[in-house]
Amino acid sequence: xxxxxxxxxxxxxxxxxxxxxxxxxxxxxxxxxxxxxxxxxxxxxxxxxxxxxxxxxxxxxxxxxxxxxxxxxxxxxxxxxxxxxxxxxxxxxxxxxxxxxxxxxxxxxxxxxxxxxxxxxxxxxxxxxxxxxxxxxxxxxxxxxxxxxxxxxxxxxxxxxxxxxxxxxxxxxxxxxxxxxxxxxxxxxxxxx
Numbered sequence: 001x002x003x004x005x006x007x008x009x010x011x012x013x014x015x016x017x018x019x020x021x022x023x024x025x026x027x028x029x030x031x032x033x034x035x036x037x038x039x040x041x042x043x044x045x046x047x048x049x050x051x052x053x054x055x056x057x058x059x060x061x062x063x064x065x066x067x068x069x070x071x072x073x074x075x076x077x078x079x080x081x082x083x084x085x086x087x088x089x090x091x092x093x094x095x096x097x098x099x100x101x102x103x104x105x106x107x108x109x110x111x112x113x114x115x116x117x118x119x120x121x122x123x124x125x126x127x128x129x130x131x132x133x134x135x136x137x138x139x140x141x142x143x144x145x146x147x148x149x150x151x152x153x154x155x156x157x158x159x160x161x162x163x164x165x166x167x168x169x170x171x172x173x174x175x176x177x178x179x180x181x182x183x184x185x186x187x188x189x190x191x192x193x
Contacts, residue, residue, distance in 0.1 A: 007045040009035035015056040019097060019104045023053055023112050050116050053108070057119065060104040061126050063093065068130070072137045079141035080192050083134065083160070087187065090164060091180050094171060102172035106165045127165075131157045147192075160187065 004012070013035040018026045028049060032039045046052040071077075071085035094103065101107075109123040135157035141147040163183055170179035 006035070006037045006041040009037055010042060010045060010052070011055060011059055014052060015059055015104070018053070018056060019060075019101050019107070023049075023108060024115075050118060053112070053116070053119055054122055057105065057108055057122055057126070064105070064126075064130065067093065068133050072133045078146060079137050079144055080146050082137050083141070083192065084184070084188070086134070086137075087164065087184050090168075091177065091184070094168060094180065095177065099171050099177060100175045103165065103168045106168055109165075110169070127161060131161050134160055141192075156191065160191070163187075 010031060014026070014031040017031050017034045020026075021030070028042050029039060031052075032042050035041075042052070046055070067086065067089040071089050072082050074082055074085065077085060090103075097104075105123060105126055108119055109127070112119050114120075131154075135153045138147065138151065138153035138156055142149055142151055142153065163186075164180075167179040167183035171177055
């Protein structure tokens with residue numbers, strides 16, 4: 001088994017530290033201490049903390065892309081089942097990372113959007129991409145007769161992602177999965193019925 005480079009340690013441990021403490025509250029020193037590397041290693045590998053933030057944002061998004069492929073892209077399931085599988089995957093991810101930590105991508109959007117235009121734009125791109133996958137699945141649901149033909153799939157996808165992120169923020173604040181459970185129940189009983 002190969003050893004992780006200092007850069008990989010900083011990214012892996014830095015992502016964890018930022019997810020637990022928030023980007024502004026995670027100092028470079030906190031990140032390098034968690035990675036067990038010298039402080040200078042950070043500046044050797046990243047031009048700025050903002051550049052590091054973009055990299056961990058993309059690293060976190062890789063997990064979302066895998067979830068999209070395994071759920072929304074799973075053609076063995078009906079379109080409605082795929083959407084629910086995606087929601088369930090997000091709930092599982094929230095549990096595995098700690099409900100109190102929320103969604104790293106959403107956290108970046110809330111925390112740093114006003115302070116870094118580059119990060120704000122990247123967060124918006126990520127959410128647009130996720131909404132696009134959900135819209136594609138909703139379009140398939142319309143084609144399969146699972147949803148009415150007059151559904152605006154783009155708007156509905158935006159509503160689903162916005163609602164899921166809102167439920168994630170509430171779950172983080174409550175330190176409880178109940179807001180996510182309510183979101184899922186409402187999705188099933190109203191939007192996807």
